[in-house]
Amino acid sequence: MDVSNFILKNIDNPHELEKMFRKDPEEFKKEFEIAWKQKPDSQVLSVWYERLYFNDNAGSKINSICKMIFC
Numbered sequence: 001m002d003v004s005n006f007i008l009k010n011i012d013n014p015h016e017l018e019k020m021f022r023k024d025p026e027e028f029k030k031e032f033e034i035a036w037k038q039k040p041d042s043q044v045l046s047v048w049y050e051r052l053y054f055n056d057n058a059g060s061k062i063n064s065i066c067k068m069i070f071c
Helices: 015-024 027-036 043-053 057-070
Strands: none
Touching: 015 027, 015 043, 027 043
C-alpha cells in the first residue's frame, strides 16, 4: 500500500479529508484515484467516489420534461 497517499493516511479523519478536498480539488481527485484502486471496498472511499463522480441523469430527464410541460 502506498502510505504516501494523503487520502489513505487520513481515511479515518473526515475533517482532514474535507479540508484537503477544499484546498485542492484536482489534486484530491488524483490522489483519490490511487486510493480507490488500493481500497475499492472502503465505505469511506465509496462515499467520496459518489461525491466526486455523481451523475444524476434520471433527475435531469425529469427536470427537462417538467420544463417542457410547464414553460
